[in-house]
Amino acid sequence: MHETDSMVMEFSVPNTLESEIDELITHYPEKRSVTLMALHALQAHFGFVSDAGIEWIAQKLDQTPLAVLELVTFYPMFSREPLGKFHFRICRTLSCALNGSEKIYWALCEQLGLDKNVHKRQTTPDGRFTVEFVECLACCNKGPVLFLNEDFHENMTEESVSKLLTICNGDNSSERKGTGK
Amino acid sequence: MPQKNRLILKNLDNKDYNNTLSCYLEEGGYETLKKALSLKEKTTQDGKKLSPQQQLRDEVKASGLRGRGGAGFSTGLKWSFVNRASGKPIYLVCNCDESEPGTFKDRQIVHKDPHQLIEGMIISCFANDVHLAYIYIRGEFNEGAKILNRALDEARSRNLLGKNILDSGYDLEIYIHRGAGAYICGEETGALSSLEGYRPQPRLKPPYFPAALGLYMCPTIVNNVETLCAVKHVIEIGASQYAKLGIPSDPGTRIVGVSGQVRNPGYFEVEIGKITLGQIINDLAGGPRSGRQIKAIIPGGSSSKVLRADEKVTLKTKNPDGTFSEKVVDVFDLPYDSDSIAAAGSMSGSGGIVVIDDSTSMVEVAANVSEFYVHESCGQCTPCREGTRWMSKILKRILAGNGRRADVDELARISQNIMNGRSLCAFGEAASWPIESYVLKFRDEFLALCAAAEDSRKEIWGEAGINRFA
Numbered sequence: 192m193h194e195t196d197s198m199v200m201e202f203s204v205p206n207t208l209e210s211e212i213d214e215l216i217t218h219y220p221e222k223r224s225v226t227l228m229a230l231h232a233l234q235a236h237f238g239f240v241s242d243a244g245i246e247w248i249a250q251k252l253d254q255t256p257l258a259v260l261e262l263v264t265f266y267p268m269f270s271r272e273p274l275g276k277f278h279f280r281i282c283r284t285l286s287c288a289l290n291g292s293e294k295i296y297w298a299l300c301e302q303l304g305l306d307k308n309v310h311k312r313q314t315t316p317d318g319r320f321t322v323e324f325v326e327c328l329a330c331c332n333k334g335p336v337l338f339l340n341e342d343f344h345e346n347m348t349e350e351s352v353s354k355l356l357t358i359c360n361g362d363n364s365s366e367r368k369g370t371g372k
Numbered sequence: 373m374p375q376k377n378r379l380i381l382k383n384l385d386n387k388d389y390n391n392t393l394s395c396y397l398e399e400g401g402y403e404t405l406k407k408a409l410s411l412k413e414k415t416t417q418d419g420k421k422l423s424p425q426q427q428l429r430d431e432v433k434a435s436g437l438r439g440r441g442g443a444g445f446s447t448g449l450k451w452s453f454v455n456r457a458s459g460k461p462i463y464l465v466c467n468c469d470e471s472e473p474g475t476f477k478d479r480q481i482v483h484k485d486p487h488q489l490i491e492g493m494i495i496s497c498f499a500n501d502v503h504l505a506y507i508y509i510r511g512e513f514n515e516g517a518k519i520l521n522r523a524l525d526e527a528r529s530r531n532l533l534g535k536n537i538l539d540s541g542y543d544l545e546i547y548i549h550r551g552a553g554a555y556i557c558g559e560e561t562g563a564l565s566s567l568e569g570y571r572p573q574p575r576l577k578p579p580y581f582p583a584a585l586g587l588y589m590c591p592t593i594v595n596n597v598e599t600l601c602a603v604k605h606v607i608e609i610g611a612s613q614y615a616k617l618g619i620p621s622d623p624g625t626r627i628v629g630v631s632g633q634v635r636n637p638g639y640f641e642v643e644i645g646k647i648t649l650g651q652i653i654n655d656l657a658g659g660p661r662s663g664r665q666i667k668a669i670i671p672g673g674s675s676s677k678v679l680r681a682d683e684k685v686t687l688k689t690k691n692p693d694g695t696f697s698e699k700v701v702d703v704f705d706l707p708y709d710s711d712s713i714a715a716a717g718s719m720s721g722s723g724g725i726v727v728i729d730d731s732t733s734m735v736e737v738a739a740n741v742s743e744f745y746v747h748e749s750c751g752q753c754t755p756c757r758e759g760t761r762w763m764s765k766i767l768k769r770i771l772a773g774n775g776r777r778a779d780v781d782e783l784a785r786i787s788q789n790i791m792n793g794r795s796l797c798a799f800g801e802a803a804s805w806p807i808e809s810y811v812l813k814f815r816d817e818f819l820a821l822c823a824a825a826e827d828s829r830k831e832i833w834g835e836a837g838i839n840r841f842a
């Protein structure tokens with residue numbers, strides 16, 4: 192773990208979040224089972240999973256930090272770095288691809304100055320936008336589909352995705368919209 | 373019209389229907405649960421005592437219901453494998469990981485009629501002496517998880533869940549467990565590993581059959597969302613009524629989803645085997661787009677082998693006198709049921725039909741599907757982890773104009789080395805069946821691309837050009 196002690200000290204989990212996790216502990220016969228849901232809760236609150244967050248979960252659930260980290264690195268939905276305020280997840284899989292999801296992805300990447308040939312998560316240098324291709328979102332009849340943060344958008348076209356981008360660009364508030372559990 | 377045969381989808385798209393408990397109750401919701409909970413012990417003619425639980429399990433078995441998650445295994449049989457003598461608790465896990473590309477049926481139930489799933493779950497749990505159950509829901513169903521959580525709370529507030537449900541003396545809790553974007557969690561033992569807080573790597577069978585050594589090494593039932601809803605209908609109308617729907621080897625109704633290049637992609641509940649693939653695609657989903665022709669059909673999720681639109685299939689049917697007769701039908705005239713699609717060499721799997729028209733290159737389809745399996749291999753087995761990558765690399769190379777004639781057979785060879793039980797779970801088959809089938813059935817498309825590229829390199833470099841890529 193790379194963070195200095197002082198950074199770990201700064202990390203604090205609010206009471207509401209901790210009680211949410213305490214409640215989750217009652218759902219399972221074994222504490223270890225809570226790890227995944229706890230990671231969701233922390234990512235929803237902090238926007239990403241930090242080293243300190245991993246340490247905190249490990250301690251809370253009597254696990255080694257490694258046991259927590261190995262889940263973070265396995266599951267695509269977790270991020271070890273802060274994500275952009277606007278996070279686009281575009282479905283790449285067959286039914287969406289047959290209906291042009293690649294064009295949507297390319298349009299987004301081009302307008303944001305990101306590399307359209309990279310399918311992995313990319314964030315703009317100003318940290319405002321994160322774009323990534325994800326796999327089938329189980330809404331194949333409405334493809335191409337995408338998530339903008341936690342909001343789902345269906346039947347996307349190059350025009351509609353540009354419109355979404357315009358709305359994002361006009362949004363100067365500092366809080367990240369659409370997050371939450 | 374076949375699509376009017378709605379059991380599970382009966383209410384959920386009605387204008388005045390929403391996903392609240394009050395709406396569900398108005399439509400007779402939870403009446404089947406009441407019926408199940410009030411069953412009395414029965415004595416058979418030969419003096420055997422049948423507990424209410426046993427009666428429910430017998431009913432499900434008699435209905436012939438097959439699982440709707442993809443494997444199509446008999447639900448009653450699955451339940452009968454549960455080790456009830458171990459003294460350990462029995463768990464039930466609802467598989468709501470819906471991740472098979474082309475599949476979007478469970479999402480409809482969760483979003484629009486969550487109480488139907490919960491009722492089906494409570495009945496199934498009661499029938500199997502389960503007191504703690506989980507809904508394993510894929511992480512991207514954030515909205516679905518919220519809806520289910522609210523529905524579970526509603527159910528608790530009416531004593532449909534919790535202690536002493538409806539004064540029957542039966543206790544049950546159901547909790548939501550969210551995945552986080554990994555397809556392998558749809559594999560039942562992968563889901564169990566995930567629930568235990570480990571990496572969701574599938575477990576070897578034997579010995580880790582969930583029915584004996586499942587969640588926390590206790591006997592566990594893993595059933596798909598649609599299957600659990602179907603259980604509710606089996607109990608509601610009775611096994612004999614239910615079995616009248618569909619065909620004897622695959623009774624009931626199921627929800628099929630049509631996506632890809634059709635006019636009206638969507639989901640439709642159909643009577644199994646009473647409707648053809650062609651009727652589903654052309655009548656229900658509107659057929660090909662204008663000016664287009666259907667070239668290929670993926671009949672049951674992206675893991676199923678592709679069917680050519682011009683393919684002929686030999687169907688065997690059993691005559692009343694016990695003999696068999698054969699008939700040859702067009703792919704579009706194939707009845708949609710497990711056996712008929714299996715006769716065509718593929719599977720009806722998760723019911724996700726993906727239609728591909730003549731504007732699309734099958735090499736691109738192969739590259740797309742192959743990239744999915746690269747991303748989703750859990751990494752435990754070498755054939756699967758490495759093989760999927762090799763195939764994807766070759767396919768991308770072909771698409772980039774660097775193919776070789778030999779690549780076509782090489783793809784088929786690699787597929788063969790991943791499937792046939794060489795991987796720990798069925799993912800190996802799921803990843804290689806489709807690619808092999810594209811290569812075998814659309815060989816000319818692959819070969820044309822490869823040959824053109826190889827020849828143009830040969831023109832510059834001679835024989836050495838075969839392996840010299842730009």
Ligand code: FES
Nearest residue numbers: 282287328330331
């Ligand atoms: S392929 Fe995009 S949602 Fe299924």
